[in-house]
Amino acid sequence: KQGRFFDGSAVKINGNGIPGRGNDISVYFVLGKQPFGQFPPGWDVGLNGMCVGERRRLIIPPVLGFGAEGNPRRRIPPNATLQYDVTLVSLNGLATPQ
Numbered sequence: 001k002q003g004r005f006f007d008g009s010a011v012k013i014n015g016n017g018i019p020g021r022g023n024d025i026s027v028y029f030v031l032g033k034q035p036f037g038q039f040p041p042g043w044d045v046g047l048n049g050m051c052v053g054e055r056r057r058l059i060i061p062p063v064l065g066f067g068a069e070g071n072p073r074r075r076i077p078p079n080a081t082l083q084y085d086v087t088l089v090s091l092n093g094l095a096t097p098q
Helices: 042-046
Strands: 054-058 084-088
Touching: 042 054, 042 084
Parallel strands: none
Antiparallel strands: 054 084
């Protein structure tokens, strides 16, 4: 379905967080080494070289997303283009002032 939220750490819909996040506003991962399906491969391309405090909007095409299979567990349809708005708050434990 076009324009539907499928994940979000700081997103609230009708006052409720995205299921499965437990209202945690951060995501932890190792660039290039996340388990398959945790994040699309486009994150490795789009977040490479990002600096602490920087914001990026990633538009991930299906070939760098979840492809023709989609991700049924996360309700992502086949051949979906994904959009992520990301703020890097910490890198190897070096965080931005809050």
